[in-house]
Amino acid sequence: MALPVNLSISKTHLLTRKKQTIVAMLGVTFGIAMFILMISFMQGVNQFLEDTMLSATPDIHIYNDVKTDFSVSVAGQYFKDSNQLVAVAHPKPKEVTLNLKNAEGIMADLKRDPQVAAISPLLSTQVFYNYGPVQLNGFIDGVNITEESRLYHLAEKMIDGKPENLLTTDNGILMGKGLADKLNVRTGDLVSLATPTGSTMRFRIVGIFQIGVGTIDNVKSYVNISAVQQLLGKDRSYITDINIKLKDNKLSKIEAANFGKKYNYVSEDWETANSSVMASNLIRDVLTYVVSITLLVVAGFGIYNIMNMTIASKLKDIAILKAQGFARRDIVQIFLSQSLVIGLLGAITGLILGFFLSYLLSRTPFPANNNFISLKYFPVIFRPGHYIFGIVFGLVTTLIAGFMPSMKASRIDPVAILRG
Numbered sequence: 001m002a003l004p005v006n007l008s009i010s011k012t013h014l015l016t017r018k019k020q021t022i023v024a025m026l027g028v029t030f031g032i033a034m035f036i037l038m039i040s041f042m043q044g045v046n047q048f049l050e051d052t053m054l055s056a057t058p059d060i061h062i063y064n065d066v067k068t069d070f071s072v073s074v075a076g077q078y079f080k081d082s083n084q085l086v087a088v089a090h091p092k093p094k095e096v097t098l099n100l101k102n103a104e105g106i107m108a109d110l111k112r113d114p115q116v117a118a119i120s121p122l123l124s125t126q127v128f129y130n131y132g133p134v135q136l137n138g139f140i141d142g143v144n145i146t147e148e149s150r151l152y153h154l155a156e157k158m159i160d161g162k163p164e165n166l167l168t169t170d171n172g173i174l175m176g177k178g179l180a181d182k183l184n185v186r187t188g189d190l191v192s193l194a195t196p197t198g199s200t201m202r203f204r205i206v207g208i209f210q211i212g213v214g215t216i217d218n219v220k221s222y223v224n225i226s227a228v229q230q231l232l233g234k235d236r237s238y239i240t241d242i243n244i245k246l247k248d249n250k251l252s253k254i255e256a257a258n259f260g261k262k263y264n265y266v267s268e269d270w271e272t273a274n275s276s277v278m279a280s281n282l283i284r285d286v287l288t289y290v291v292s293i294t295l296l297v298v299a300g301f302g303i304y305n306i307m308n309m310t311i312a313s314k315l316k317d318i319a320i321l322k323a324q325g326f327a328r329r330d331i332v333q334i335f336l337s338q339s340l341v342i343g344l345l346g347a348i349t350g351l352i353l354g355f356f357l358s359y360l361l362s363r364t365p366f367p368a369n370n371n372f373i374s375l376k377y378f379p380v381i382f383r384p385g386h387y388i389f390g391i392v393f394g395l396v397t398t399l400i401a402g403f404m405p406s407m408k409a410s411r412i413d414p415v416a417i418l419r420g
Helices: 003-016 018-056 074-078 103-111 145-152 177-183 225-232 249-263 275-313 315-323 328-362 384-410 414-419
Strands: 060-063 116-131 134-143 158-161 172-176 190-194 200-209 220-224 241-246 266-269
Touching: 003 018, 003 328, 018 275, 018 328, 018 384, 060 249, 103 116, 103 241, 116 145, 116 177, 116 225, 134 145, 134 177, 134 225, 145 220, 145 241, 172 177, 172 190, 177 200, 200 225, 220 225, 241 249, 249 266, 275 384, 315 328, 328 384
Parallel strands: 134 220, 172 200
Antiparallel strands: 060 241, 060 266, 116 134, 116 190, 116 241, 158 200, 172 220, 190 200
């Protein structure tokens, strides 16, 4: 029989049982809408966390991981030729230096690497910030501010002043917003910094930045690397870390391994340094897909039940159609097309509803909490791939849900039905 006739019969079935059709369609609609909302929000959260993580973490971090060795002592060396048992109680750790040997040579070699986009030397130390009666614990990063700004896009994170102010001011300091608020200081104020060893220096605030993560903004400041070397009493070659930004951060793990072997220092990629964040991102993704697919499968079962009920109420109609010469494939087309129409309409309305809900969430203000994270709105990502996956999975689910009842309808014996 001609396919348009089959579609006309399908249309009649759908319109004569409007409530069942609408209920089945709504099942698909809400399933896909919730999938779009959840995946857009979860992917937005993951992207926000990754961007925030990368804004405070280099692609590759090279440093000297010095560990104190208690296996050898002066006493052991002194009594090494005797047969006596020598035990040293509570040995004092040996003084070690954390600086990178030939740091300038390493950076010069890295600049010749075609995969490297930016390099920033670093000398960090713990300090006490003193302003009047207020004393706070934190740390400062001594950097080449030009390279550091290229690495982390600091200019975009400045809420007062600019990174280049460090180059024009003696003993200038860029301070995190949370730290500045706690000290009650602003641009132009003088702040005293003291190291745990007792060295002190005064710095003038030339800018205030906000990374967006309270654990950084509440304790961190930037100064010129020469100022930290002076504060620690070190020479100008004393550098403890090298931060690297690659042209493609997906190569971080491979390049970090290569740099570690080449320079014989610890070379840590950003994924390893933030493994807990990456693991939580993966867990959220898996949870989102599991819940969303479950919703769509449940909607598929709803369509399956409705199609079974439709077939049960249309047994005589099916018998008459087969008696008039309709083949098994015609019966399959009639009922399978009903399922696909329900799935298609449900998928389209689900995508529209999902987009609308996602947009509303993206314009919903995030609760203010500057002590931890700075975010204006809930993070939501709108990716065409999510919508394509939603409509394809919705159609596949309804196709499978409608196929089995359709095959059941095609196998009905018209003689047995008409006899009653």
